[in-house]
Amino acid sequence: MAQWFAAKERAGSALVFFRMGDFYELFFEDAEAASEALGLALTQRGEHQGVPIPMCGVPHHACEAYLARLIRRGFRVAICEQTETPEHAKARKASTIRREVVRVVTPGTATEEALLDAARPAWLLALAEGGAAWLDVSTGAFHTAAGEDPAALIARLRPAEILAADGRDDATPAIIPKDPARRVADAFGVATLDGFGQFSPPEIAACAMALDYVRAMGNGQLPRLSPPLAEGGRGRMLLDAATRRSLEILESPQDGPTLLAALDRTLTGPGARELAARLAAPLDDLAAIRARHDHVALLLTERDRCDAIRAALKGAPDMARALARLSLDRFAPRDLGALRDGLARAAALAEAARGSILPAPAPLPDLAAELARALAEELPARLEDGGVVGAGYDGQLDALRRLRDDARGAIAAMQMDLAQAWGVAALKIRHHQQLGFLAEVPSAAGEKLLRAAPNGLTDEMRPIHRQSMANAHRFTCAALAALDRRLSEAGEEAQRREKAVVQHLRRLVLEEGEAVAEAARAMAELDVLAAAAELAREGQWCRPEMTERPDFTIIAGRHPVVEKALREARGPAFVPNGCDLSPGRRLCLLTGPNMAGKSTFLRQNALFAVMAQAGLFLPAEAARLGLVDRLFSRVGAADDLAGGRSTFMVEMSETAAILNLAGPRSLVVLDEVGRGTATWDGLAIATAVLEALHDRIRCRTLFATHFHELTVLAHRLPELRLARMEVREWRGEVVFRHSVGEGAAEKSWGIHVAKLAGVPTPVLRRSAEVLAALEARAAAGEDPLATELPLFAPPPRPPSAHPALEALRALDPDSLSPREAQEALYHLRGLADGTEGQ
Ligand code: ADP
Ligand code: MG
Numbered sequence: 116m117a118q119w120f121a122a123k124e125r126a127g128s129a130l131v132f133f134r135m136g137d138f139y140e141l142f143f144e145d146a147e148a149a150s151e152a153l154g155l156a157l158t159q160r161g162e163h164q165g166v167p168i169p170m171c172g173v174p175h176h177a178c179e180a181y182l183a184r185l186i187r188r189g190f191r192v193a194i195c196e197q198t199e200t201p202e203h204a205k206a207r208k209a210s211t212i213r214r215e216v217v218r219v220v221t222p223g224t225a226t227e228e229a230l231l232d233a234a235r236p237a238w239l240l241a242l243a244e245g246g247a248a249w250l251d252v253s254t255g256a257f258h259t260a261a262g263e264d265p266a267a268l269i270a271r272l273r274p275a276e277i278l279a280a281d282g283r284d285d286a287t288p289a290i291i292p293k294d295p296a297r298r299v300a301d302a303f304g305v306a307t308l309d310g311f312g313q314f315s316p317p318e319i320a321a322c323a324m325a326l327d328y329v330r331a332m333g334n335g336q337l338p339r340l341s342p343p344l345a346e347g348g349r350g351r352m353l354l355d356a357a358t359r360r361s362l363e364i365l366e367s368p369q370d371g372p373t374l375l376a377a378l379d380r381t382l383t384g385p386g387a388r389e390l391a392a393r394l395a396a397p398l399d400d401l402a403a404i405r406a407r408h409d410h411v412a413l414l415l416t417e418r419d420r421c422d423a424i425r426a427a428l429k430g431a432p433d434m435a436r437a438l439a440r441l442s443l444d445r446f447a448p449r450d451l452g453a454l455r456d457g458l459a460r461a462a463a464l465a466e467a468a469r470g471s472i473l474p475a476p477a478p479l480p481d482l483a484a485e486l487a488r489a490l491a492e493e494l495p496a497r498l499e500d501g502g503v504v505g506a507g508y509d510g511q512l513d514a515l516r517r518l519r520d521d522a523r524g525a526i527a528a529m530q531m532d533l534a535q536a537w538g539v540a541a542l543k544i545r546h547h548q549q550l551g552f553l554a555e556v557p558s559a560a561g562e563k564l565l566r567a568a569p570n571g572l573t574d575e576m577r578p579i580h581r582q583s584m585a586n587a588h589r590f591t592c593a594a595l596a597a598l599d600r601r602l603s604e605a606g607e608e609a610q611r612r613e614k615a616v617v618q619h620l621r622r623l624v625l626e627e628g629e630a631v632a633e634a635a636r637a638m639a640e641l642d643v644l645a646a647a648a649e650l651a652r653e654g655q656w657c658r659p660e661m662t663e664r665p666d667f668t669i670i671a672g673r674h675p676v677v678e679k680a681l682r683e684a685r686g687p688a689f690v691p692n693g694c695d696l697s698p699g700r701r702l703c704l705l706t707g708p709n710m711a712g713k714s715t716f717l718r719q720n721a722l723f724a725v726m727a728q729a730g731l732f733l734p735a736e737a738a739r740l741g742l743v744d745r746l747f748s749r750v751g752a753a754d755d756l757a758g759g760r761s762t763f764m765v766e767m768s769e770t771a772a773i774l775n776l777a778g779p780r781s782l783v784v785l786d787e788v789g790r791g792t793a794t795w796d797g798l799a800i801a802t803a804v805l806e807a808l809h810d811r812i813r814c815r816t817l818f819a820t821h822f823h824e825l826t827v828l829a830h831r832l833p834e835l836r837l838a839r840m841e842v843r844e845w846r847g848e849v850v851f852r853h854s855v856g857e858g859a860a861e862k863s864w865g866i867h868v869a870k871l872a873g874v875p876t877p878v879l880r881r882s883a884e885v886l887a888a889l890e891a892r893a894a895a896g897e898d899p900l901a902t903e904l905p906l907f908a909p910p911p912r913p914p915s916a917h918p919a920l921e922a923l924r925a926l927d928p929d930s931l932s933p934r935e936a937q938e939a940l941y942h943l944r945g946l947a948d949g950t951e952g953q
Contacts, residue, residue, distance in 0.1 A: 116142075116163060118214045119195075125216045126193030130185065132178065133195045134214060140172040152188050153181055179229035182220055186230055192220045219332045221287070223276025226253050226338070226440050233384030233433065235391065240274035241325035243291060244281070246317025248325050249274065250340060254385075254435035255442070255632055257343045259318040270356035271395045273365065278328055287328075295323030302326050303342055312345040339442035339628045352397040352728050353745040353776075357769045361748040361786070362721055363676075364394050374722055377676045378731065380649045382428045385435055385635060386642025393643065397728035399744050404661055407644070407730025410473055412658055414648035415732075420467060424645045427463040432456050434635040438628060441621050448494040448503045451617070454624055454631065455490055458483035461634045464641055474641065476634035482627050489620055501609070504616045512616055515609035522602035526552060529595060536576050538569055544595070551599040553581055553589040561588025643730075651732035659727040659738040665780055667696035667720075667815050672735035674719035675726075690853035691735070694720045696782075696815040700836045702808065705819040705855070706826060707840025708864035710871070712853040713819040714750070714786050716840075720817055721748045721784045741780070743815075747773045748784040767800075774807055781814040787821060798822045809834055826859035919946035 119142055122131050130149055132139035140160070141149045150157040150171040159167040173181045185192055199213045220230070223239030231237055231253050240249040242265050249272055250257040260268065269277065269285075279286035292298050299322045300308055308314060314322070322343055330337050359365075364374045375394055381387045398404050414421040432453035440446040441454075461476040462483060468475035491505040504512060526544055534542040539560040547553055556564065564578050565588065575594040582589040591599075624631065650656065654675075671691035678689040694716070696703060707713050723733050724743040749769050770788060777783055788804065789797035801822055808816045809832045818825075829835050839860040841852040849867035866882050889899040926939055945951030 116161070116168075118211065122193065122195040122214065122216050126195075126219065129191035129193040129219050129221075131193050131195050131216070132173075132182075134175065134197050135172070137175055138172040139175055139178055139194075140170055142168050142170050144169075146171045148190070149181075149185065152190065153184055179227050182225075182227065183229040186220060186222055186225060194218050194220065217334050218336075221276055221332055223274065223278075223287075224252050224329055224332045225275075226436070226443060226445055228436070231436065234379075234387035235273075236388050238272045238274040239276050239278065239325055239329065240269065240272055241278040241289065241321040241328070242268075242280075242283070242286065243317045243321040243324060246315055246319075246321045248318060248321035248343065250325055250329070250343075252329060252338050253439050254635075255338060255340045255439055255628075256435075257322075257340050258346050259314060259322060259343050260346045261315040261318050264355070266356045267354070270359045271354065273395075278324055280324065289324050289328050291320045291324050292327050295320045298323040299326060299343070302337060302340070308343075311342040314343070314345050318343075318345065333443065336443060338439050339625065339632075341629065341632055350398060350400045350403070352399045352725070352743055354395075354397075354725075355747070355772060355776075357772070358721075358746055358748045359395075361750045361784075362718060362725065364722075364725060365391055372676050372680060374676055374725070377679045378650060378726070380646035380653075381642045382425060382646070383431050383639065383642050384433045385639035386428070386646065389636075389639040390643045390646065393729040394725060397725050398730070399728065399742055401661055401663065401742060404728055404730060404742075408658055408661070408732070410644045411647045411651060411730070411732055413471060413473065414645055415651055417471070418652075420471065421645050421648050423467040424464060424473075424641055425649070427460050427467055428638065428642050428645065431460040431638065434458075434638070435632060438624065438631055438635070441624055442628065444621070446621070447496065448490075448498060448617075449496075451486065451490055451503070451620060451624075452494045455483070455486035457635065457638075458486065458631075461638060464638060468641065473644065474637050476637035476641075477630065479627055479630055479634065482623060482631075485623060486620065489616070498614065498617060499610070501613060504613050504620075509612070509616050512609060512612045515605055515612050519602065519605035519609050522598060522605055525598055526602070529598060530554070533576070533592070533595070536569065536572060537564060537578060539564075545589075547589075550581060550589075551591075551603065552595055553591055554578075554595060555587050555589050558586050558588065561590075564588070564590065647731050654734055656732040656734050657737050659723070659733050659735075659740050661727065662739060662741045664741045665698060665701070665815060666739045666741040667694065667782070668737075668739045669694040669720060669723060669733075669735050670737040672719055672723060672733065672738070674715050675722065675734050677715050677719075678734065692716055692719075692853075692855040694817070694855075695836075696817070700834055701813065702805065702816040702818065702832065702835040703838050704805070704825060704828065704835055704859075705817065705838045705840070706821070706823060706860035707819075708842060708849065708851075708860065709821075709868045711840030711842055711851050712855075713840055715853075716855055717784045717786050717817045717819050718748070721746060721782065724782050743780065743782045745777060745781040746784075747777055747781065748786075749773065749788055750786045770800075770804060774804065774812070777808070777812050777814050779813045781812070783808060783812075783814050783816045785816070785818045787819055790821065794822075798824055801825055802828065805835070806832065823859060829859075917946075919943055922946055 119131065119133055122133060130141060130145040132141065142160070146157060146169045149155065153173070155171045155173070157169055157171050160170040161168050182192055193216045195214050196217045197212045198215045198217070201212060204212045223237060225231065225237065236251045236256070237253045238249045238251055240247060246259065246261045247263060247265065247268055248257070248259045277283070277286040278289040280289060280291055282288055296308060296319050299319055300306060308319065326337065362374065363371065367373050375391055378394070379387060379390060381390050414424070434454055434457035437446070437450035437453035437457070440450050458479055462478040462480065465475045465478045489504055489508045491502055495502050506513060506516075530542065530544045533544070533554050534540055537556070539556045541557050541560065543555050544552055545555050561583070565580060568577050576592050578590040578592055580588065581591055670693045672694065673689050673691050681687065681689050690712075694703070705713050705716065723735070723738065724740060724746055726733055727738065727740050728743065749766070766788060773783055785804070789801040801820060802825060805816075805818060805825065805828060808814060826837055829837050837857065837859045838855050839858055841854045841856045842864060843850045843852060849864045849871070866879055866886065869882065870879055892899040922943055928936070931939060942951065
């Protein structure tokens with residue numbers, strides 16, 4: 116228990132997995148928490164201060180699955196291992212085996228397959244004031260950025276674990292070590308970081324914080340890491356957290372359909388991770404985007420090449436993650452196998468990509484050949500099982516194995532010799548766990564041997580009794596004991612030698628670590644490109660023409676996720692729609708009833724910008740897109756109930772972000788913004804926002820609204836175009852055509868939609884009455900909402916003040932320029948004189 120308390124002290128808030136032979140055991144409150152989380156039986160073991168100690172345990176060979184469940188439930192787990200054998204402890208004259216915490220498993224530092232999602236990186240994100248660093252222990256990837264908004268970065272990366280010095284509640288508290296630049300340089304064995312690029316001090320602080328944390332969790336050990344890559348946020352489209360939420364790029368509420376899922380045709384885990392990374396951070400760099408499109412176009416025309424590449428990728432192992440486990444010495448034989456097989460795939464891919472512009476992995480023929488020669492065809496699950504290294508690779512290992520096998524043959528020979536010498540034909544040599552090899556004879560023959568040894572035996576062959584059983588006796592003799600010793604020594608030595616050979620192979624791989632990681636990256640890239648070509652071929656997608664100007668012209672575009680859902684439901688086909696936000700017509704104001712397809716149309720165009728700049732083709736007949744530097748997509752509060760963020764305040768603060776951050780190269784998509792408040796407020800805000808987007812920000816804008824009143828803005832804002840979702844009335848019912856036409860919607864069809872939704876007839880009838888009364892009032896030039904509903908008596912009107920006074924009250928002196936102030940004065944004067952109307 117003293118050992119356990121020491122381990123618990125070191126582990127802090129982590130649960131302690133305390134190794135006891137073949138089990139990891141948990142005690143006290145750890146046992147209670149784990150038994151609850153894992154559904155394990157809670158028992159007791161021993162006492163502490165006279166009270167029984169609660170205990171539960173998991174078998175060590177199955178611990179990964181339990182670990183995975185605990186980590187997913189938000190626990191951290193400290194692994195406390197036996198760090199010596201019972202023999203060592205005995206030699207030290209110690210009463211217990213030494214045990215130590217060898218690592219703490221956290222979501223951001225795990226490398227075990229069971230703890231990782233093959234299609235998702237496991238980022239550990241470190242946030243410092245003004246800089247961030249994120250690394251994936253499971254692949255060795257390492258990036259930094261300066262000055263990024265932490266919320267946007269978190270939304271983009273979806274980190275497994277966050278570190279922060281300043282106590283965010285979603286983060287693990289961590290500290291920035293002293294002399295961070297030195298710490299980082301030391302971790303990479305360099306004198307200065309200059310060779311890796313330009314880093315700001317906060318980026319370096321974040322790097323050092325992350326490295327120190329990984330080292331602390333790994334008991335001082337660092338995995339192989341690629342040098343940090345300063346990204347600086349440049350060259351990427353800016354997508355804030357609200358935009359990602361509304362577009363459902365990688366995630367959607369309640370695990371609904373996502374863009375990623377609809378587009379993913381990759382064949383490997385690393386490829387899926389790369390695709391997700393590209394969609395999460397689309398490029399903002401024409402040359403780089405065009406290069407990706409060129410690659411997809413090539414794979415689309417050269418079908419055979421594309422097929423060869425996909426054939427070589429299918430079933431290819433995850434080399435990056437195997438490499439990480441090797442570097443931490445936490446690997447299984449299949450990780451070596453993954454490198455052997457992965458390098459063979461890399462060679463096949465290099466061949467398939469030869470003579471093209473495609474990024475191809477540089478093969479590592481020497482390492483590949485060495486691994487192929489060294490490793491057995493079929494690999495055991497664990498290193499201790501033996502048989503990792505094949506015959507013919509290491510002479511010494513072969514000799515030891517021969518000795519072991521010879522000794523096995525010698526046992527068979529010995530059985531015959533003893534049967535003859537002892538005169539017991541039924542004698543069998545059997546292996547006993549503790550006692551080694553023993554000669555077993557039936558009871559009667561055994562009794563006889565016990566009474567007297569047969570005559571003429573050498574000392575070597577004289578029976579020595581070891582065990583009596585119900586119907587047999589077991590004996591050994593000096594010769595058998597010697598053979599037994601030889602056999603177990605040969606076995607142990609073969610095992611030791613095999614371990615040394617495996618370590619040698621591990622070193623060979625790690626020496627080429629960066630090259631292997633590079634090959635793995637190239638394979639992931641090829642996977643993404645070939646998958647994009649496959650997708651484009653399936654759906655006849657087009658290559659978007661990318662331009663510098665703020666173009667945006669789509670012909671017959673389809674929403675990839677909704678189209679897929681409709682196809683799977685075998686319902687009506689998706690109706691393609693074009694969109695034109697080119698200069699001169701940059702803003703589109705879309706009206707139409709609920710369920711007509713407004714949100715679908717808006718999102719589809721926003722997603723096109725993401726997909727095109729991620730390097731993919733588009734589900735459209737043709738597309739010309741000017742680079743989008745920042746994409747903003749917002750859903751009116753009432754539409755975002757699933758997110759539980761229904762307050763108007765959220766809607767307005769998100770709108771504020773657009774008005775402050777969007778620029779002339781941005782794309783802004785606003786879906787019914789302003790509906791979270793009273794009609795007039797909402798209309799007023801929507802008007803002002805549209806005016807600001809049109810006059811000041813001058814960005815491309817798609818704006819869906821149910822405020823038909825907004826359509827009059829088209830007279831005043833020359834670049835605003837009106838569009839509407841086409842509907843038809845058929846026998847008093849509304850039929851959605853899902854096509855976008857020009858002009859404003861004629862009516863809102865709300866009652867028809869209510870009918871479709873199953874609202875009871877009396878309520879529908881009453882709604883129609885009220886609507887008719889309101890419309891009549893509007894037709895008579897009155898404000899239909901200014902007074903109570905028509906069936907009640909209108910309240911008396913308040914006496915009105917003088918128009919000049921009212922105009923004076925409406926003035927906001929702080930917002931007036933001197934010139935406007937002067938104009939206002941003239942106006943007031945005119946009102947007072949009665950020469951001017953209100
Ligand atoms: P709104 O925002 O106008 O209320 P949505 O965009 O949410 O409408 O669309 C409602 C439904 O109509 C979608 O779930 C989809 O099934 C269908 N739909 C939308 N656009 C199309 C289209 N272009 N072709 C076919 N079906 C569509
Ligand atoms: Mg909608």
